[in-house]
Amino acid sequence: MTTTRLSVRVVATRLGADEGWTMLLGREAESARIEAFVATVADGAGDVLRLLGEPGVGKTVLLDHAAEVAADRGVRVVRLAGVRSEAGLPFAAVQRLLHALRVPVASLPPLQRQALGVAFGEIEGPPPDRFRIGAALRAALVVAAAEAPVLGLVDDLQWLDPDSRDILGFAARRLEESGLGLLLAERAGDDGGPGPFDGLAVLPVPGLPRDAAVALVERVLGRALDPPIADRIVVATGGNALALVELAPSLSGHQLVGGTLLPEQLSIGPTLERHYLERIRALPPTTRTWLLVAAAAGNGDPGLVSGAAAVLGVGVDAAGPAEDERLIRVGARIEFRHPLVAAAVYAGAGATDRRRSHRAVADALGAGTIGHAWHLGAATVGVDEQVAATLEAAGQRAAGQGGQAARARLLQRSAELTPDGPRRTERWIDAAEAFTTAGYPARAGEVLGALPVDLLGGATRGRALLARAAVWLVSGAADLVRASPAVCLEAADAFAGVDADQETTALLRAVELLGVVERGAVGTDFEAVARRILRALDGRDGPDTLPQLLVRAVAALTLWPYAEAAPVLRRATDALLGAGPAAAQQYSSIGVAVTTAAFDDAARDLLLRRATAEARRTGSLQVLHSMLWVHSLTAASLGRPDVAGALLEDSRAVGRTMGLSPVVETIYGNTTCRAWQGAADPAALRAEIAAGGALGRAVGMVGVETMARNAQVVLDLADGRPAEAHGPASAIRAERALQVAMVVLPDLVEAAAAAGHDDEAADAAAELAAIAAASRTDLARGFAARARALVDARRPGADPAAVEEAYRESAEHLARTTATGELARTRLLHGEWLRRGRRRGEAREHLRAALALFEDIGARPFADRARRELRASGGQHAGGGLTAQEAAVADLAAAGATNPEIAARLSLSRHTVDYHLRKVFQKLGVTDRRALGAVLRRTTHTT
Structure with missing residues (x-):
């Protein structure tokens, strides 16, 4: 028998060196990767690595090897293993890990100390922010690593309680240059879907190669095997190390000499269990x-x-x-x-x-603990209302500690143990709602599947339908997503005459979901929901509650002229801001629609800040992710790509902690922000924006597609392509999707005016003027004044003084808002108008101001447009002896614009553009447009 010489190293297992032979045979590549990983941590860097493999394949032995290597390099080792029975105990694994770290809690910042105390049930307090617990864990790891690097070894990662998995995932993505390493061993295929560790580096741990597996079996048996028999053993076990060590001694003598057939392939887990x-x-x-x-x-x-x-x-x-x-x-x-x-x-x-x-x-x-309730639930057979009530109370305690996932599991078991009747149904719905809140919509759907929703009646049916709508919205199935607003209307009908407050809640939810699916909704639309809202509210006595004010504002905005709706919008906004942080979070989605329609950027920003702070405090990942994303969208709508980009990164960090898939992360992107930011490859950026919109539509979230179309409008306007921007902007307005149709008006006026659609531009400007008169906000007035300037400048015999005054008025109003990018656009348009009027000195003042603002906020495409205009005004020139006009023509030609497009953008004749372009080619020594870009990048400078 010929065998390959192997580097055999005996490693003591956790049970001691006398346990038997457990060797790193055939693991040269994995060992080298782990040794390099430990070396990185020992050198002061932060790193994470996941080991993925089937049970018994040798992941724990590799962790042991990492521990030995770490000890040799002076790295402190802390170990943790997942435990199946802790699934219903909030933050149980985090608590064990912190205990193993032996970091004094007093050494952590006060808010983090409080968060940990509440999370572990040691002190009373409001439910802690889950991210504060994550920050506390990271801080404890940093403290532990202050004297020497720390390597955390986590075995059976798949069995950590869900709350701890989320927190560890949060910390794992924030190790950076910390001298902290996490080596995580997890069963391949056991995670059941996306999780908080997705995207981290993975080291697959397959079965042992043939020669290593045979060497291991022969070492265990103390004898050589004939090659055919050895091959059969390796094939049957798939090279699984534990199976080879444990099962080889149990083979009969007949099997070892080929007298009895071996199975083709063992089912390793069940076989080893037997x-x-x-x-x-x-x-x-x-x-x-x-x-x-x-x-x-x-x-x-x-x-x-x-x-x-x-x-x-x-x-x-x-x-x-x-x-x-x-x-x-x-x-x-x-x-x-x-x-x-x-x-x-x-x-x-x-x-x-x-x-x-x-x-x-x-x-x-002992009674009174969450663990007691969890094990009591496992000990109970059949139904038992007393135990079910104990589990329900434990679920509330878990929520109070910030353990949303533990709460959901406790409530599910509570429902299973509840006797048939209304209470059992209510607890099933409680569990479904809890899983949704915790960020586990698939589990929520499974729980709802146990309910005969269509056979329920009254308020119970209404609650079940609202839970179904929440699950359908995030299902990823386009037909379910598009049907979710109509399900909310069904819920409202179920609550009608039974629970007026819940009826309002269902209508409010229908509005929120319509904001997601927009024109893709099946079975309803904004007008139908608005009429249903008024029908529900008009028969009620007494003043409107906050949710009633909010839905009434939406109905007024949809069905009434803006001048009549504006006072209702203001009342709803004032009531929402006066209600405090909890209300800001609860009604954030509809609140954003109302404040946006009111053109009140300050109120909207305050609302979102409050909602985000409340979501952090309560530890609701789903709400926090959504609020950060929406805040990013609103910042982009004001022309603040710098702010929007930072908020989007925060939202994505939360999404990764929640375990959202790359597809969902793409849907929750911000195409408007990307349009403002621009890219080195404009064609790739346009493809990226289009792909994001197509994906949104494919999953039923047509609102995401609308955002992508709006982003294309912004990008086209920044690139000086008003004709291309006009069609999508006009279509978005025509669709009348609540506040969205008004938000696009400033862009529509600019696109329509520049593309020669004067009547449409005037009509959109008149609508903006009416909005400004009714809302009385600086944002609306700034937009309306700019629109007036654009429209008036197009009229024959326009009064230049009136146009200039309108631009100045727009800038004054916008300067009092947070819409920095929109202020810069006003200065840009003003400068362009002055340059075309041959007032170049005055034009340069506005164009330089616009350019500085665009550069400050990172608005690359608009900055490029301002820079071209500044060159054309004589404020900037290119090397190679180009005049300002030639430089402007060259820039546009290098960017891919045709001669007619250049003529339109620079207000020149086509003949003049041809002349300038010939002169550019001659001066720069190029023969075609493709060479222009490289030459201009080498020669351009600012005077």
Whole structure:
């Protein structure tokens, strides 16, 4: 038999060097990667690496190797393992990790100390911001690494409680240059979908190569094998190291010499569980009971296991035989030889014995804790209202600690144990709502699937329908997304005459979802919802509540002239801002629509800041992600790509922590911001914006497509292509999608006027004037004055003084807002108008001001346009002896504009453009437009 010489290194497992042969055979590549990873951490950098592989393939041994390498390099090692039974305990794994770090909580900032205290149930306080808990974990890691680098080794990542997974994912993305490393071992395919660690570096851990697997089996057996038999063993186990070590000794002599056929492929997990179960069944009954308690408790706490075992009349000595068999090790913590051993113990026990073990653990924990409720739920069979109520109360405690995922799981179990009747249905709906809030819509959908929603009635049916609409909205299925507003109307009908407040809530939700699907909605539209709102409100007595004011404002905006709707918009805005942070978060989506329609940028900004702060305080990831994204959109709509870009990055960070997929991240992009920012490759940017819009439409979120069309309008105007901008802007206005149709008006006026659609430009400007007169805000007045200037300048015999006054009025109003980019556009348009009137000296003043503002906010396309205009005004020139006019023509030609387009943008005749371009080619020594860009980049300078 010929074998490849291997570098064989014996590594002691967690159970001790005498456990047997556990070798890094065939793991040269993985070992080298891990050694390089540890070296990076030892050198003071921060890094994360995930090991992915099937159970028993050798991930834990690689973690052990990392621990040895780290110790040799002076890196402190902290270990953590996921525990199945902690799924319903909020932040259980984070608490264990912080305990292992031994970082004094007093060394952390006060707000982080408070967040941890509340999260762990140690102090009273408002539900902590989940990100503050994440920041506290990162801060603790940094403190721990202050004296020496720290390597965190996390095994069975898939079994961390969901709240801890989110927090660890948050911290893992923020290690940077910290001397902190996280090596995470996870079962491949066990995560059930996107998660907070998606996108981090992955090291796959496959089965061992053939020669390494054979060498391992022969070392275990102490004998050589014939090649055909060795090959069959390797094939049957898939090279799984644990299977080779554990199962090879159990093969019969006939199998080892080929007398009996081996299976083609073992199912490793179940096969190993059966193998361990045979060994477990040979143990004394009291030992089996002790092991079952340890498996049920799950957290490795010897005190808890001893206490629970004592409840069942089993003493500490019962663990001895299992230790002798090396199935467990008992020390500071109880460790099973492998998670499959614990799984075999638990699965091999009878259902009655499992429940007895959980009840014993619950008794040992004592009433009043979340753990007690969780294990009590696991110990209960059938239905039990008392236990269901205990779980429900524990869910509320978990929410109070910021553990939204734990709350959802506790409520689900509560619903399962509730006797048939209205309360059971309500708890199922509670659980679905909780999963949605926690950012697990798929689980929410599964929970709702257990309900006969269509057979329910009254308020219960209404709640179930609202929960269904929330799940449908994020389902990714276009037909469900488009139908979600109509489902909200169904809910409103179910609440009608039963619960007026809930009816209003359903109508408000319908408005919010229509803002997402817009003209793609199936079964309803803005006008239908507006009429349904007025029908619901007009028959009620007394003053409107806040939600009633908000939906009434939407109905007024949809059905009435703006002058009549404006007072309702102001009342709703004032009431919302006067209601405090919680209301700002609760009604943020409709509040943004109302304040945007009121052209009140200050009120909208305050609303979003309050809503974001409240979402951080309560730890609601879904709301926080949404608020940061919406705030980014509104900042972009004001021409603030600098602010919008920063907010978008924050939103994406939250999305990654939530585990949102790249597709969802693309949908929650900001194409308007990208248009303002520009790109080195304009064609690629246009393709990116178009792709974002197409994706939004494909998943039913037509509002995302509208944003992309609006972004193209902005980009076309920045590039001096008003004819291209006109069509989409006109279409967006015609669709009348609530406030969106008004937001596009300033762009429409500019595009229509420059493209020669004078009547449409005048009509849009008149609408802006009416809005400004009714809203009385600086933002609306600034837009209206600019529109008036653009329209008046096109009229025969226009009064230059009136046009100039309109531009000055626009700048004065916009300077009092946060719309920096829009102020710069007013200065740009004013400068362009002056240059075309041959008032070049005055034009340069405005163009330089515009250019400075555009550069400050990072608006590259508009800055390029201002720079071209400045050149054309004589304020800037290119090298190579070009005149200002020649430089302007050259810039546009290099950017791909045709001669007719250049003539239109610079107000020149085509003959003049041809003449200038010939002179440019001659002076710069080029023969075509393709060479212009490179030459201009080398020669251009500012005077």
